Amino acid sequence: MSFKTKINILRRKITHGLTKYIGTTKGNQNFDPNSKAVFKHILINRPNHRLGNLLLITPLVQEIHEVFPDCKIDLFVRGGLAPIIFTNYTAVDHYIILPRKPFNELVKYFLVWLKLKKKTYDLVINIDKNSSSGRLSTQFANANFKYFGEENEGVKNQYSDYHHFAKFPVYEFRNYLSQLGHPKRNQAVPTLNIQLTETELANAKKTLDTLVPADQKTICVFTFATGSKCYPPSWWIPFYEKLVASFPDYNIVEVLPVENVSQIDFKAPTFYSKDVREIAAFIANTALFIGADSGIMHLASTSQIPVLGLFSVTDESKYGPYGNGSCPVNTTTSNTEMILATAKKMLGT
Numbered sequence: 001m002s003f004k005t006k007i008n009i010l011r012r013k014i015t016h017g018l019t020k021y022i023g024t025t026k027g028n029q030n031f032d033p034n035s036k037a038v039f040k041h042i043l044i045n046r047p048n049h050r051l052g053n054l055l056l057i058t059p060l061v062q063e064i065h066e067v068f069p070d071c072k073i074d075l076f077v078r079g080g081l082a083p084i085i086f087t088n089y090t091a092v093d094h095y096i097i098l099p100r101k102p103f104n105e106l107v108k109y110f111l112v113w114l115k116l117k118k119k120t121y122d123l124v125i126n127i128d129k130n131s132s133s134g135r136l137s138t139q140f141a142n143a144n145f146k147y148f149g150e151e152n153e154g155v156k157n158q159y160s161d162y163h164h165f166a167k168f169p170v171y172e173f174r175n176y177l178s179q180l181g182h183p184k185r186n187q188a189v190p191t192l193n194i195q196l197t198e199t200e201l202a203n204a205k206k207t208l209d210t211l212v213p214a215d216q217k218t219i220c221v222f223t224f225a226t227g228s229k230c231y232p233p234s235w236w237i238p239f240y241e242k243l244v245a246s247f248p249d250y251n252i253v254e255v256l257p258v259e260n261v262s263q264i265d266f267k268a269p270t271f272y273s274k275d276v277r278e279i280a281a282f283i284a285n286t287a288l289f290i291g292a293d294s295g296i297m298h299l300a301s302t303s304q305i306p307v308l309g310l311f312s313v314t315d316e317s318k319y320g321p322y323g324n325g326s327c328p329v330n331t332t333t334s335n336t337e338m339i340l341a342t343a344k345k346m347l348g349t
Contacts, residue, residue, distance in 0.1 A: 036181035039122040047133040049079030051295030056166040062190040065091040088195040191323035194302035204281035211269040212251035222255045222291030223263035228313045236263040306346045
């Protein structure tokens with residue numbers, strides 16, 4: 001572990017210790033629940049720059065828009081990905097963006113916090129209770145209604161999938177609204193969605209057709225992930241060989257990471273892009289995505305195709321793909337044959 005990593009871990013522990021007791025979820029004490037609160041301006045706090053973490057809030061944004069179609073949503077985030085991800089979300093109004101490396105841009109960092117204070121919201125939602133910046137920004141923002149991200153035991157006991165990071169904010173939002181006079185919602189939680197356009201999909205289809213025969217369906221693999229989530233070539237190469245043998249009537253392509261590396265030694269046709277929307281559109285034109293827990297796995301989920309997520313370190317109950325016939329698989333308890341059997345079932349073969 002590098003010295004820089006150790007410093008960051010220590011910093012997070014200190015800031016979490018200082019902020020974990022900040023704020024308590026509240027409502028307007030003078031509010032009459034029988035009148036039903038109508039929210040027109042909502043702030044969602046997710047001051048994080050990682051692709052997966054930002055994609056995991058798309059279900060909540062969809063939920064808010066469905067309940068309050070005229071509501072405008074601001075996002076308090078970090079880095080430059082959010083405007084790209086939510087570009088086709090008409091409900092998203094403004095982005096309040098912290099610099100990705102605050103200590104390199106201290107003046108800009110503090111100006112962003114001042115910007116947060118200028119507007120008054122009907123409701124502020126903090127996504128991650130363990131996020132120091134999330135709790136601070138929720139406390140700092142102006143609003144009568146605030147949710148700091150605490151778990152509600154009553155809500156938790158109602159849903160077996162409550163702990164999923166994309167779902168629990170939706171369940172808590174629904175519970176919060178029910179306390180404010182709104183009827184209980186029992187619909188399935190929206191899936192992750194980047195809302196691709198027909199043009200994006202069509203352009204990606206042209207790209208795919210230059211790589212593999214257009215008259216066959218395609219399986220997409222992503223062989224990379226960060227840290228211990230990344231399966232080594234010694235796992236991927238045998239898996240890939242069996243995948244090819246098991247699906248002779250399918251094309252197989254590999255989406256490459258920004259690092260432009262392949263755990264299968266570039267044995268399959270490859271697609272490379274740094275544009276997350278291009279990547280999502282490319283994956284959307286395939287029949288099945290297979291990859292380890294990563295931002296690209298969540299991006300594949302937003303493309304609305306079946307996703308087979310490979311888990312060995314992280315908790316699939318929190319981060320597993322869902323919807324559109326998707327399925328997480330724990331590779332510590334499932335061998336290659338079992339994973340391929342799952343893939344066949346997902347493809348209906």
